[in-house]
Amino acid sequence: MDYNLIATTTFGLEGITAKELKTLGYDDVKTETSKVFFSGDEMDIAIANIHLRTADRILIKMAEFEARSFEELFQGTKKVNWGKIIPINGKMHVIGKSIKSTLHSVPDCQSIVKKAIITSMSEVYGGSEFKEDGPVYKIEVAILKDKVTLTIDTSGSGLHKRGYRENSGAAPLKETLAAAMVLLSRWQESYELIDPFCGSGTILVEAAMIMQNIAPGIMRDFVCETWPSMPDYIFKQVREGAKRAEKNKEIKLIGYDNDTWVLRTAQNNAYKAGVSDYIEFQHRDFREFSHRKKNGFIITNPPYGERLSEKSEVEKLYKIFGDYKNKYENWEFNILTSYEGFEKPFGRKSTKNRKFYNGKLKCYYYQYMDNKEIKGQGDTVIQEMIRNS
CATH class of the missing domain: 3.40.50.150 (Vaccinia Virus protein VP39)
Structure with a gap:
């Protein structure tokens, strides 16, 4: 399946992350403040998570639309086919942020988005309640100047957590x-x-x-590896390729x-x-x-x-x-x-x-x-x- 992907970054690192992606073979790369946009399938999600050194997370962009009311937010979220990624028992954790937008109450936005996702899921799976005792899907509703962006995080822990550092000083360098x-x-x-x-x-x-040439993510796991939509062999293949390239x-x-x-x-x-x-x-x-x-x-x-x-x-x-x-x-x-x-x-x-x-x-x-x-x-x-x- 092809996805619109976002590599999030710390402010100032967007250009470096974009160069990393181009080095990895991605040509259609675009940058915004703290974001680098590219596209790919499940294999590309694995490559980006394992190989990118300066990105914070790899997100799947599910939708982007304008919303100035809770109804517009609900309907825009409901239109997304969440069931194509999230299984019937998927644990849906919704986070949010709102900057310079009409919908400024983040808790209310989170609640509306969760309700809309469940409505969309019920049309795919039937029923209106889900156990949510399966793999985790962290969904973010980000609203900037009334433009809503809905994403799912594929990384889990931030990509700065390579797995080699347990102890550090009071103000550690990421x-x-x-x-x-x-x-x-x-x-x-x-x-x-x-x-x-x-x-x-x-x-x-x-x-x-x-x-x-040691891949920064080769020693750690990623949340999307637990998803049914992510074939087991993909991350294994990417890790084996990274190991051979050392x-x-x-x-x-x-x-x-x-x-x-x-x-x-x-x-x-x-x-x-x-x-x-x-x-x-x-x-x-x-x-x-x-x-x-x-x-x-x-x-x-x-x-x-x-x-x-x-x-x-x-x-x-x-x-x-x-x-x-x-x-x-x-x-x-x-x-x-x-x-x-x-x-x-x-x-x-x-x-x-x-x-x-x-x-x-x-x-x-x-x-x-x-x-x-x-x-x-x-x-x-x-x-x-x-x-x-």
Whole structure:
């Protein structure tokens, strides 16, 4: 069966997710804020869930229509043939949101949509009550400026949950954003990659998985695998194909942290992700940074200094970081921080900067692209993904 599909993303990552989909062979790709639209069948749902590194979820778009009254919402929802996907015992969990719309009461919209779905289902299966003790179908009613979009989530847990990370700090970097940071860098396998504030190792693990072409979703399950409409062989086939495509390149990644417990967590995460052979974690303070090589890469998410009392300390840290950039001129620095005015204490203007959100926290990704050997070769890692596909 063919579906209209949506890969949802964090704000700012839409273009990267669209490039990932094009790399996977999808040509008719369109983007909106936090959404990437494409089409496909059950196999494509499996491919997108298992292979996309920067998407949050894969949704099936069931309908789109305008509604300014509950009756219009009911009738528009009822027109959809929900029975073609949802079985008679399907558990229907309706969530919702409404922005700048006449129908502003989300609980009422959820109730109306659930009632309309059951009415539609009764026309397919007969009867007016359903046990709902079978597989889960999370249905979202999203209303923006009176335009209703109805979707079913195929992913279950968010796609940032790869399955390798159990423990992290108080404000963990999402795996999807860490992957985007690597994909936007110009890092190549011939250069060492260092994260001097590695924490639980997310950036380094994602970088190693990307370079070794390890599919991010290969270790986890997805809710649509429990659906009767999803043949058992599909996900098995996609996982087997992903496993065959994995590489074993000689790469070196290094992570620093001065907390031994955090380093043990990072080592455990790398082991579970299958990339521990490529990452060296060092009990080392950032201020001890030194390297003999002329060229290299830093991709990192340093402390932000969100509390006022921390501001001066963080500014000192950024100044030291800027001094390292002056010393290692040909090293490429890629730094994500929510600290406003980062470039001032760092001491120089970035080549590029982009706005992202880590959860609800607004951040900027500052990139210093000074390696003359690879100047002009943007999106290096994404190009590598294309060669690997």
